Structures are given as structure tokens and as C-alpha cells.
Amino acid sequence: MNNAEIAARFTRIADILEIQGENFFKVKAYRNAAATILDLDEPLSDLDKRGVLTELPGFGEAIVGKTRDFLSTGTTALYERIKNDVPEGVVQMARIPGLSPKSVKTLTDALGVSTVDELEAAARAEKVRDVAGFGAAKEAKLLENIARWRRLSETLPLYLALALANRYADAVRAFPETQRVEVCGEIRRGCETVSGVYLLVDTPTPIPALQAAAQLPGVTGTLDKSSSHITLATEAGVPLTVATYDAGLRWSAWGFAHLAATGSAEFYESLEPGNATNTVSLATEADVFAAMGLPFIPPELRDTPGIVQTVRENGVPMLITVADFRGQLHEHSTGSDGAASIREMAEAALMRGYEYLAITDHSRSLTIANGMTRALLEAQITEIADLNREFVPRGLTLLSGIEADILQDGAIDCEDDLLARLDIVVASVHRRYSESAEAMTARIVRAIEHPHVHIIGHPTGRLLGRREPFAVDMGAVIDTAKRTGTILEINAAPERLDLSAENARAVKEAGVLLSINADAHSVAGLDSIAWGVTVARRAGLSPGDVVNTFDLATLRAALKNGYPIITASVNVRSALTDTAIT
DNA sequence: GCCGTTTTCGGCCCGACTGTTTTCAGTCG
Structure with a gap:
């Protein structure tokens, strides 16, 4: 197992233990371990070989032991024992604002529901109000909170989306024959919340690459695919799209591919890029902009209404930088x-x-x-x-x-x-x-x-x-x-x-x-x-x-x-x- | 669960406020 897979297992263990009412600090210890692993830039197997696993913060006897179990056998006794105790839908319930793990346990035990949809149906049928500790007002609040949770879960905050995208980008870079991988889409445009992760891959073997993408850890299903892209459902809740760049077929150059993959779609269309399709050597986005007589428009500005016209008239505004x-x-x-x-x-x-x-x-x-x-x-x-x-x-x-x-x-x-x-x-x-x-x-x-x-x-x-x-x-x-x-x-x-x-x-x-x-x-x-x-x-x-x-x-x-x-x-x-x- | 010791178990999640369930769970930085 790689780092991301092991981190996901520790998170799952924490989720289950939490709903089972396990000690807060024990749950936190597993979550801390998962977070520590995701921050590593070296495989756990290498750290183990070097004998430094115990030096990681929050890695005591139990977590080091389980990490070694995952590395050598792909699972561990605790996980095998509890993995079927709490359905994924129940874990999701605990993420609804105002619903603590304890309340989730009360509701699932009393109502026999195991998904958010079933819980919502029970609330609509006015069954929640009869559960001890709940009432009509709390039932109405629950319905509001479920709707709010649905809205909030449609996207990921930028910082989480970027971390996720970087993990997937690293995994795709490890595919055979990968030449280049870029994180594009909303993340590159700097959107504060992100509804999908989009990776553009330069590879001479697109079909095997797309097949391999579907096997990445955390992928839970395929939503859409073609000969040049695949869109996958993920445990993170937002889809992952891997698009392959194939010189000579769909796009005439990487610059176009990068521009189109970054979007937005409205921006790309407003450029009328077809006018420059026949220009040679469009290796970068800047080349494409230049071929259309435009300066480079930073990705962060590409959601601004009318930006192409604005730039044609006034040039690119000087944007603030960290420096x-x-x-x-x-x-x-x-x-x-x-x-x-x-x-x-x-x-x-x-x-x-x-x-x-x-x-x-x-x-x-x-x-x-x-x-x-x-x-x-x-x-x-x-x-x-x-x-x-x-x-x-x-x-x-x-x-x-x-x-x-x-x-x-x-x-x-x-x-x-x-x-x-x-x-x-x-x-x-x-x-x-x-x-x-x-x-x-x-x-x-x-x-x-x-x-x-x-x-x-x-x-x-x-x-x-x-x-x-x-x-x-x-x-x-x-x-x-x-x-x-x-x-x-x-x-x-x-x-x-x-x-x-x-x-x-x-x-x-x-x-x-x-x-x-x-x-x-x-x-x-x-x-x-x-x-x-x-x-x-x-x-x-x-x-x-x-x-x-x-x-x-x-x-x-x-x-x-x-x-x-x-x-x-x-x-x-x-x-x-x-x-x-x- | 981990950690750090006055080395073998207690602290770690503080504590006031809120809403509404009438006795407490959830929330805030």
C-alpha cells in the first residue's frame, strides 16, 4: 500500500470508531496519523526500512504496528474487525452540521437508516421527531442542515482540492511513459471552491494511462470516458478528470491543450482560438495568446466577465503578488x-x-x-x-x-x-x-x-x-x-x-x-x-x-x-x- | 490512541453560550 491508501485506511478507522463512541483522543490519534502521512514526501515503506517510523509525530507503538501491517499485508486486524460495522452512508451523516457522531448513532439505531437519503426521508415522514432527544423543531433543522451539507459537499475548498490534485498528479507521473502532468481547471484558475480536479497528461500511450487512472486509490467509479479523457468519482466527493494530450489528433499543440484544460469554457470560447489553429509552434499558452495578438492572461483572471475585451483595450492589469x-x-x-x-x-x-x-x-x-x-x-x-x-x-x-x-x-x-x-x-x-x-x-x-x-x-x-x-x-x-x-x-x-x-x-x-x-x-x-x-x-x-x-x-x-x-x-x-x- | 514524565498513568477538548430537546449536545477560535 502507498501512503495515500494507508492514510485513507486510518481515516476510515477513525470515522468508524468515532461513531461507535470510542474515546475522543484515540479517534484523534488515528486522524493525526492520517494527516501526518499525507504530509510526507517519502514512502512509508522507505521510512520503515530506515527504521525511522517511530520518529514520526503521533506514531506510537500501535500506529507503527498497524502501519507495518498495512505495508506488509495490506490490512490490519482492527480494520478487518470493524470495517463492516458502520456503513459509509452513516459516516457521511456525521459530517452534516449539527449532527454529532453521538446523534448519528442515536438516529441510526432508532430509525434503522444507513444513508443520508434514508435519514432525509425519515425526517420528511416526521419520524425523527419521535426519537428521544429530538423534536419537531430539531427535525426541521435537520432537513435544513442536510440541504446545506449537500450544497457544501458539492465542492472542495481550494487548499484541499490542490492537495488532492497534487497527490493524483504524482500518481499519474509514475505511470510508464508519462511526459508531463499539469493541474488545470478550477484549481489553476484559483477558484476558492472547486467542483472537480482536472489533470492534463502528455503521454504517447493514452489508453493505458486512462485505464491506469481508473485504478488509482480513492477512485470509486467511472462517470464518463472517451479515447482522450476519463472522469472518475472519488472518495473526496468531487470528480477527477484525467485528459490525455495527443499531439496531432485533437489539439495542434500543448499550448492549446493547456489553455482549454484550464478554462473556463466561456473564456476559451471567447478567445475564438480557431483563428490561430494553423499557427505552428504553440508549445505554451503564451504562444497561443501571442498568435491571437493578446498578452498572457493570468489563469486567475479567466473567470472575469469580458476579460478578453478588457485586455484588448487596456492590457493586463498588474496583479498583486506575495512579493x-x-x-x-x-x-x-x-x-x-x-x-x-x-x-x-x-x-x-x-x-x-x-x-x-x-x-x-x-x-x-x-x-x-x-x-x-x-x-x-x-x-x-x-x-x-x-x-x-x-x-x-x-x-x-x-x-x-x-x-x-x-x-x-x-x-x-x-x-x-x-x-x-x-x-x-x-x-x-x-x-x-x-x-x-x-x-x-x-x-x-x-x-x-x-x-x-x-x-x-x-x-x-x-x-x-x-x-x-x-x-x-x-x-x-x-x-x-x-x-x-x-x-x-x-x-x-x-x-x-x-x-x-x-x-x-x-x-x-x-x-x-x-x-x-x-x-x-x-x-x-x-x-x-x-x-x-x-x-x-x-x-x-x-x-x-x-x-x-x-x-x-x-x-x-x-x-x-x-x-x-x-x-x-x-x-x-x-x-x-x-x-x-x- | 500518544506523550512525558517527579517511570506507569493522567492529560489531552478549553468553557461560555445557544437553542429548544426540559436537561444537554453542539458551537465558536
């Missing part, structure tokens, strides 16, 4: 729920070439996340001032900040006199997500209007694949941000990507500044910034639209200073765009 960043403005430390000290975060920021880093730990009412009391925040302000005596000469300025909760009434969870002493105030919603659009809009608008709030963090609260954005009138949010000179965030944590590209584009078009932040809870978390940059590029953002590209003096000027500012932010922005920021 443009001079700092980050929403990060955590051990001051609340981060894993790294402020000093460690500062060193990491220096290593990434940053000029500034804001520490924004949670505010007092978020006790779950170890939110800071007044005394602790005051101590942190002093600590940062002390650290700056060391770090400013080394080129990094630490900014004192807070991620303050936006309370239910829109008030900010920190005293004004403290907020006034901070360089950066991020305000975010962390509680009571299910309010009406009117209430949530009023709540956030009030927070934006707060004179000391600089940035609204993760403005819609979505968690990709898990929680939909809360109801809020984004137009009112943007209008208020414009009026008050408040910055809106693209939270780059890969499970958030909030604002979305669509919302971020609307923010830019309104002339409101954005900030992209990793919301890091560790040193490594800082690098999640790249996901946010992908979103920003899809939104067509340039460096001048994002305050993280400003030098420190310009940044300070862009933060609203006092209140009300009214339209000053717009003037600041145009001045910045015209001069220093490129």
Missing part, C-alpha cells in the same frame, strides 16, 4: 490562542522580508480563545514597545493591535482608551452568526463606524465546506467602509478566504482599500498569505489596492486617524495609487 507584501496586520501570538511568542513571530516576519507585523490577539470576551484582559493587553503593549527597541534597528516594526469582537449590538469588545493606544484595530464577528441580514448589517455597520476600528476581519464569517457566509448586506458594508475610511479584509486562512474574490472586486470598484492577512496562529501560518493573494488576483487587485504593500508611513496615513474622516480615505487612496505605490 509585494511589506507586512501583515492580523496575526495571533501566545497572548491569546497563538502557538508562537511575539518574538518568534517577529523573527519569522523578518525572515519573510517584512517591514512591519501587527500582533492582534483576541479580545476579552472570547474567553475560549484566551482573550486578553485589560491588564494583559496593557502588558502586551509594553512588551511590543520593548521588542521594538531591538527589532526596529533590524528593519522590522511590530505594531500593537487587537482582534476585537464585534458584540451582538455592534459595540467593540475593548475600552476606547485602550483602542486609542493601539496601532491596528481589527474588528471581527465570532459569535451569533445566525442573525437576520438586517440585524447583522446594522451590527457590522456600527462596528465600521467606530472611530478606532481600522479593519473588519473575515467580513462574512464563512468556513469553506463547513459554514456558509452569514447574511449581511455587503453593499451597505462597503458604503460605510468608504464613508469612514475603514479597510476590509481578505482573510487568507485557507478555510476562510473571506472576503471572496467576488466581494473583493466590489470593494475595489467602490474605491475602498483592502488588507490581506493570514490570521496566523503560528509561524508557519504566516505563509497562508498566498491563498489570500490568489483570491485578490481573481478579484483583479493591484498592489495599490492592498494596504499590506504600503511602506509603514503610507500605511499609517491610510489608517483612519480620528473621526469623522468622511471622504478623506478616497483622496488618500488616489494619492497613494498615483505616487509611491506601484
Whole structure:
């Protein structure tokens, strides 16, 4: 068995044990093992030969033993014993929001259902309400949650889809005679959620390659096939398409194949690529664009309506890159729920070439996340001032900040006199997500209007694949941000990507500044910034639209200073765009 | 399950809030 197959087995074991009510930490141990394996870049069999299996984190006696069982025999006693105890449909039920493994066990035992479809039918037949611990209201909620789960499961968050695609791409690269494999489709375009993985393969033997693809681990069936492609159902829930490139047959060159496989279909058609078909040597996408008299259009822009016409008239907009960043403005430390000290975060920021880093730990009412009391925040302000005596000469300025909760009434969870002493105030919603659009809009608008709030963090609260954005009138949010000179965030944590590209584009078009932040809870978390940059590029953002590209003096000027500012932010922005920021 | 010891078992998942099931499971970062 290879790494991915063994990881899948450990995940399956965890799923079954969890529904059987096994100890939380035991379940977690199997999940951790699976995650560790998926992160490896060396086969477990090699690690075993080198005798270093026990050095992997979370690999104790039991998990090492089972790993060796899988390597030598393809299974292990525990798996054989429990594999038929819990049907796959029941495992899926436990992924429905609001349905814990315990509730799943109660419902399946009482109703005899073993798939989500059967559970849904039972709820519609008003049978769930008779189960002990449930009622009519909970039954209605269950139906809502099943519908929500269906919507959320149709796609994978980009970061998970990319990891999946890379695993499959590696497997296809190992096929005999494979010349080249590229991840295309929605992933290459940087879509925040992905409905299918698309691999383009250059091989002189397409038929055997497609047959081999159908045998890859995690593949559960064939949805569609032809002589040049196969679309497969996978355990991940989204289909995998493997398309073979066959020079001289369907496409005249790799450049075309790459372009068509990347899509979108609408974009590809709007290019009218037929006009360039007879041109020789279209080895790259850039060659194809050039043959049509166009500059290279980055994949992230290929879902933008009318982009071909826009590019013909105005050229390709200068899109922001990770290299443009001079700092980050929403990060955590051990001051609340981060894993790294402020000093460690500062060193990491220096290593990434940053000029500034804001520490924004949670505010007092978020006790779950170890939110800071007044005394602790005051101590942190002093600590940062002390650290700056060391770090400013080394080129990094630490900014004192807070991620303050936006309370239910829109008030900010920190005293004004403290907020006034901070360089950066991020305000975010962390509680009571299910309010009406009117209430949530009023709540956030009030927070934006707060004179000391600089940035609204993760403005819609979505968690990709898990929680939909809360109801809020984004137009009112943007209008208020414009009026008050408040910055809106693209939270780059890969499970958030909030604002979305669509919302971020609307923010830019309104002339409101954005900030992209990793919301890091560790040193490594800082690098999640790249996901946010992908979103920003899809939104067509340039460096001048994002305050993280400003030098420190310009940044300070862009933060609203006092209140009300009214339209000053717009003037600041145009001045910045015209001069220093490129 | 793993881990880290004051070496052989207890901590690890914190704890307030929410909704609605009337007594607690699910949720949040």
C-alpha cells in the first residue's frame, strides 16, 4: 500500500470508531496519523526500512504496528474487525452540521437508516421527531442542515482540492511513459471552491494511462470516458478528470491543450482560438495568446466577465503578488490562542522580508480563545514597545493591535482608551452568526463606524465546506467602509478566504482599500498569505489596492486617524495609487 | 490512541453560550 491508501485506511478507522463512541483522543490519534502521512514526501515503506517510523509525530507503538501491517499485508486486524460495522452512508451523516457522531448513532439505531437519503426521508415522514432527544423543531433543522451539507459537499475548498490534485498528479507521473502532468481547471484558475480536479497528461500511450487512472486509490467509479479523457468519482466527493494530450489528433499543440484544460469554457470560447489553429509552434499558452495578438492572461483572471475585451483595450492589469507584501496586520501570538511568542513571530516576519507585523490577539470576551484582559493587553503593549527597541534597528516594526469582537449590538469588545493606544484595530464577528441580514448589517455597520476600528476581519464569517457566509448586506458594508475610511479584509486562512474574490472586486470598484492577512496562529501560518493573494488576483487587485504593500508611513496615513474622516480615505487612496505605490 | 514524565498513568477538548430537546449536545477560535 502507498501512503495515500494507508492514510485513507486510518481515516476510515477513525470515522468508524468515532461513531461507535470510542474515546475522543484515540479517534484523534488515528486522524493525526492520517494527516501526518499525507504530509510526507517519502514512502512509508522507505521510512520503515530506515527504521525511522517511530520518529514520526503521533506514531506510537500501535500506529507503527498497524502501519507495518498495512505495508506488509495490506490490512490490519482492527480494520478487518470493524470495517463492516458502520456503513459509509452513516459516516457521511456525521459530517452534516449539527449532527454529532453521538446523534448519528442515536438516529441510526432508532430509525434503522444507513444513508443520508434514508435519514432525509425519515425526517420528511416526521419520524425523527419521535426519537428521544429530538423534536419537531430539531427535525426541521435537520432537513435544513442536510440541504446545506449537500450544497457544501458539492465542492472542495481550494487548499484541499490542490492537495488532492497534487497527490493524483504524482500518481499519474509514475505511470510508464508519462511526459508531463499539469493541474488545470478550477484549481489553476484559483477558484476558492472547486467542483472537480482536472489533470492534463502528455503521454504517447493514452489508453493505458486512462485505464491506469481508473485504478488509482480513492477512485470509486467511472462517470464518463472517451479515447482522450476519463472522469472518475472519488472518495473526496468531487470528480477527477484525467485528459490525455495527443499531439496531432485533437489539439495542434500543448499550448492549446493547456489553455482549454484550464478554462473556463466561456473564456476559451471567447478567445475564438480557431483563428490561430494553423499557427505552428504553440508549445505554451503564451504562444497561443501571442498568435491571437493578446498578452498572457493570468489563469486567475479567466473567470472575469469580458476579460478578453478588457485586455484588448487596456492590457493586463498588474496583479498583486506575495512579493509585494511589506507586512501583515492580523496575526495571533501566545497572548491569546497563538502557538508562537511575539518574538518568534517577529523573527519569522523578518525572515519573510517584512517591514512591519501587527500582533492582534483576541479580545476579552472570547474567553475560549484566551482573550486578553485589560491588564494583559496593557502588558502586551509594553512588551511590543520593548521588542521594538531591538527589532526596529533590524528593519522590522511590530505594531500593537487587537482582534476585537464585534458584540451582538455592534459595540467593540475593548475600552476606547485602550483602542486609542493601539496601532491596528481589527474588528471581527465570532459569535451569533445566525442573525437576520438586517440585524447583522446594522451590527457590522456600527462596528465600521467606530472611530478606532481600522479593519473588519473575515467580513462574512464563512468556513469553506463547513459554514456558509452569514447574511449581511455587503453593499451597505462597503458604503460605510468608504464613508469612514475603514479597510476590509481578505482573510487568507485557507478555510476562510473571506472576503471572496467576488466581494473583493466590489470593494475595489467602490474605491475602498483592502488588507490581506493570514490570521496566523503560528509561524508557519504566516505563509497562508498566498491563498489570500490568489483570491485578490481573481478579484483583479493591484498592489495599490492592498494596504499590506504600503511602506509603514503610507500605511499609517491610510489608517483612519480620528473621526469623522468622511471622504478623506478616497483622496488618500488616489494619492497613494498615483505616487509611491506601484 | 500518544506523550512525558517527579517511570506507569493522567492529560489531552478549553468553557461560555445557544437553542429548544426540559436537561444537554453542539458551537465558536
